[in-house]
Amino acid sequence: MTRTLRIGVHSSNPTIDVFSRRPELQQQLAEAGVDFRFLPHPGGVETVALLRAGAIDIAGTGSTPPLTAQAAGADVVYLATSGPRPERGGVAVRTDSGITDVAQLRGRTVALAHGSWQTSSLAFTLERAGLGWDDVTPLDLSTPAAEQAFVAGDLDAWVLPEPTLSAVEQKTGVRVLVPTTDVLTHRSVFFGLRSAAEEQPEQVAAVLAALDATDRWIEANPDEAAAVLAARPGVPGGTSVWRAGVDRRPWGLLEPSPEFLDEQQRAADVLTRSGVLPRSIDVRAALPARSLVPAVSA
Known part of the structure; x- marks a missing residue:
């Protein structure tokens, strides 16, 4: 049956x-x-x-x-x-943050949907920069909470996917440090x-x-x-x-x-x-x- x-x-x-x-x-x-x-x-x-x-x-x-x-x-x-999937997005910071490379994320907060593909993307990104998971503070945040904190400047970095990236770019300047497609076939x-x-x-x-x-x-x-x-x-x-x-x-x-x-x-x-x-x-x-x-x- x-x-x-x-x-x-x-x-x-x-x-x-x-x-x-x-x-x-x-x-x-x-x-x-x-x-x-x-x-x-x-x-x-x-x-x-x-x-x-x-x-x-x-x-x-x-x-x-x-x-x-x-x-x-x-x-x-x-x-x-x-x-x-070659869509836009990746580990991103505000353009006014002063952060220009992944190594500068040591000791910083990074928002992501923990357990999603973003976890692998962040792990690969950190590894490529010589950092480990414990070198940053990963924050498992919902999209609305992460967006509010990111736009306000209260969040150091965010693993940003589309279509959220395009929506956030309408509110603040965004710099993608490492595109997702550089580390993951996604x-x-x-x-x-x-x-x-x-x-x-x-x-x-x-x-x-x-x-x-x-x-x-x-x-x-x-x-x-x-x-x-x-x-x-x-x-x-x-x-x-x-x-x-x-x-x-x-x-x-x-x-x-x-x-x-x-x-x-x-x-x-x-x-x-x-x-x-x-x-x-x-x-x-x-x-x-x-x-x-x-x-x-x-």
Whole structure:
């Protein structure tokens, strides 16, 4: 007996977000007889707890939550990734801060969404500058709280993503010390419970195919997609900001590549050394028994 596949939804993963709000994009799953439902939650960081609780089967986040989930003992598998995302953003300071390089962040505060891809981005950035995690004071702040402190000059640095960066630039001068793309390929990562992937591979592959089709729809309908993404309450940036983001992002699901897995392993090792992850992990142990992506992109 097959179970209902539960798909985590949050605004930081535009593919699943758009898929959850466009019934016509869900039709191919219904026609394939796949039983599924959505579980909305605030952001990618909550994905780890939901997977550990067995509350969702398939998720889409940045690069760090899969590492956190695996290190916490959740039996998860990598299902697919996006291509590298060359969007604007990175470790940023106010232009009037006097800080011009990462080495000057020693002893300073750095805001980020701890547990998100921003954790790996900051760890890589610090490592490249010869600093460790303990050389700065990471602050796990919500976007509104970080923005208020940053604009007021009460925060030394912030791992700033789009579309938040564009919104903040309208209020104060921003200097990006190290762009995210200098240290991280910044892919979207689709992963889930091993039990779902191995017990219901055809259904999971069908979900991935539907998500890939959603990406193709976004790419072919950028204005409409941007309006959908900008319409969610609490999401920073208007339609014009999201429209630019749609043009910059790669669309379409890919099999996790050796390059991606190498980067994930390096991130896991850095985060373990820094104490962010509780134990070392073998990233490749989180690959499924067989790839489910060829049904999507072959």
